[in-house]
Amino acid sequence: MLSGMRTNFDRDFDTISQDLVAMGARVENALEEAVLALSKRDIPRAKAIIAKDTEINALRFKIEEACIALIATQQPTAGDLRAVIAVMHIVLEIERMGDHCAGIAKTVILMKEEPLLKTLKKIPKMGTLSQQMLNDCIQAFLKRDTNWAREIAARDAELDKLYRAVFNRLVKIMAESPELVTRATYLLWCAHNLERIADRVTNIAEQIVFMRTGSMGELGH
């Protein structure tokens, strides 16, 4: 079957895809920086993350506008239509991931110079895992690889497990040492943000399946 006949649509969609990849890369960077800012108690780094979040938000609007224009001018159908709709969902998820990173950065600023708690070990691990999930998911989007998307979504279980471990540990600390409640709560927020990022990667994986097959449904559990 011939392909590549829709040069206008394909060209515009390529540009949109490139912007989506760039947006994903920015959020990956924000995620790495957020975990670093937390581990190093680095307030200037945290402030930079918050400042850059506006750029991520702007990219989302830019991509959404391009998608709307593409629908209006090219009237895509079938797989093309699903791809455009999927991108609109995906950029929203990526933008919200950026918000979660900014949320961690804000918490770092609130924590000021307070020493960290030992449970932090698992939190950077959550950061690394969710960052890898995001990176892979963007690649799976470009390749429209549904098997990979499903595999990535399955990794969310590990994040949930880590989050539960962090949660239980922090609750125990709070129960035993009331003077640590504030610090433990801050860390809980950070862990929660990381857990939500992985959930959103799963949502992106669902969109990859939708754009490829047309079937809508939850991946994971």
Place this chain on the structure above:
Amino acid sequence: MNNDQVVFSVSKLNFYYGQTLALSEIDMLIQPRKVTALIGPSGCGKSTFLRCLNRMNDTISGTRLEGQILLDGEDIYAPNIDLALLRQRVGMVFQKPNPFPKSIYDNVVFGPRVVGMTNKKAELDEIVERSLKQAALWEDVRDRLNDSALNLSLGQQQRLCIARLLAVQPEVILMDEPASALDPIATLKIEDLIGELKRDYTIVIVTHNMQQAGRVSDFTGLFWLGELIEFSVTAAMFTRPSNPVTENYITGRMG
């Protein structure tokens, strides 16, 4: 689908122009008071198929048909079929508006007079008003029913042709590219009209404009090289077609 709920039941239809097979093994069920759109590239057989539904192809010599087409359970190719009555029940609108060079009024009453529905002025007046209203033309022409139909705009002429057809109270309306000669506004009026008419009539429309098929139809059939490649609910076909040929055709990737 229960066959009682079907207007046309087409099975194993083959159609030949001379030795050339133009339609091959077509099966299709057409539901009442729905719009069925037929799409596909030029020469794919969609218009030929449409013309099989009221035996318009009979006027072309050297054509031959195999298989069966039932209208309300009755074989329309049976020897005893009354062709005039068939074409009254299954009316047709063409690509280019073809009003008679007569007044608007005479265009609409032409059918009812010919088939002997009535000759009474009051009844004919009533038919004219009802038909023109149904075709969304009454407000445009009510004060000039005796003007020549040829003075109307193309869009109005097409709606007049629809009114002329409605005057004989058909069951099915076949439309062959009914808006392709019209500007976008006149096209939208025809599309709106199709939406109104399907409350009372079964409509089968051939269109080159896929977005039009998407806008107006409940079911869509894709013809490709004389075969019916896919037939499904329009929304499903335009979002997740099951056949790769359909996918490539409706996304414009078929060269």
